[in-house]
Amino acid sequence: MSEIRRLVLAKKLYLHGCGHASAKDEVSRMLAIHNFDNAVEIVLKCVATKQELKPAGKYFYFEELLNKIKELSLIEQIRGLHEARNAVQHQGEIPSMETVIKYKGYVEDFFKKVCSEIFNVPYEGLYLSQLIEYTELREQVLKAETAFEGGEFKQCIELCEDALISATFDEADIFHTAGKLTVHWGASEEFKKIISEDYPEKYKEKDFYVVAKELSKAILQLGQAVTGMQFLDEYRMDFLKHRQIIETLDDLSDNELKDSAEFSLNFVTDLILKWQAEGMLRRDKKNESTLFNGV
Numbered sequence: 001m002s003e004i005r006r007l008v009l010a011k012k013l014y015l016h017g018c019g020h021a022s023a024k025d026e027v028s029r030m031l032a033i034h035n036f037d038n039a040v041e042i043v044l045k046c047v048a049t050k051q052e053l054k055p056a057g058k059y060f061y062f063e064e065l066l067n068k069i070k071e072l073s074l075i076e077q078i079r080g081l082h083e084a085r086n087a088v089q090h091q092g093e094i095p096s097m098e099t100v101i102k103y104k105g106y107v108e109d110f111f112k113k114v115c116s117e118i119f120n121v122p123y124e125g126l127y128l129s130q131l132i133e134y135t136e137l138r139e140q141v142l143k144a145e146t147a148f149e150g151g152e153f154k155q156c157i158e159l160c161e162d163a164l165i166s167a168t169f170d171e172a173d174i175f176h177t178a179g180k181l182t183v184h185w186g187a188s189e190e191f192k193k194i195i196s197e198d199y200p201e202k203y204k205e206k207d208f209y210v211v212a213k214e215l216s217k218a219i220l221q222l223g224q225a226v227t228g229m230q231f232l233d234e235y236r237m238d239f240l241k242h243r244q245i246i247e248t249l250d251d252l253s254d255n256e257l258k259d260s261a262e263f264s265l266n267f268v269t270d271l272i273l274k275w276q277a278e279g280m281l282r283r284d285k286k287n288e289s290t291l292f293n294g295v
Contacts, residue, residue, distance in 0.1 A: 005130060005131075006045075006046050007042075007115065010046070010111070011111065014035065014036060014111065017031070017034070017039065020032035026094045029100050030094060033095050034088065036081055036085075037081055037084075040078055040081060040107055041062060044062070044065040045060060046119075047069050047118055048068065050118065062082050073113040073117070074106060077103075077106040078107075078110055080103075111123055127141075128273075129141035129142040131273055132272055134276070137166060137272055140159065140163040141159075141265075141268065141272065143159050144156045144160045147261075153257040153258050157249060160265055160268040161242075161264075161268075164271070167268075167275065232271070235271050238263075238267045238270075245260045
């Protein structure tokens, strides 16, 4: 794995910690400190690799990394974070919100300095889209990231929506997979018959043909909605918030646009990576099926 990709993973871990920090409850504060410390350790190991350093044993220990790496900024602050992590992990201490915010800032500053001074890349250029394996989706999310960095927040949100639609209907084929689950868990023969494309055609010469066609499509869409949303899992509420952002896009202030763009970008990227990890994006496009064809 390239060092830049590992830095991207570290940034992802750091941002995950920022999400916990925003939650503010005790467990989230503990998780935030863990994420911050783990992200720093990955960054340190990237630096060690670049500087061709070797551990004394099989693996590098945290303090050994700090001692061996040259020209490292914010060493004492990073050491303090590691000590705070140890207190959380080994003593069950709950960090204060002030402590979490303090180390959130230190880690970001540390990360930025390492990127610019050691790897000669901007921290902002560590795009999480690099983790997406599928070219079209990666390019779509990259466009949204670029728009965000350029201050084009409304465009960023719109590009996030495009990427989400593409992932759902083109790359992941969520509804087809959901249809397979519906079949397995007992969809009746009547249900399968009504949503089939052939069902309305038997009434083609009848006055209610249009109604039968619309009803069949409506029942299909209801089935898609009910079974498809299960693939959101822990992102259900985030999806609703993203939809609210889309629906109120023209009414958002400049500050709200920036916060909303950051939220939507993180949500869409995280959801795509989740579906990627679950294998939801892997399918043969040459044998595409219609939506809910498995039912």
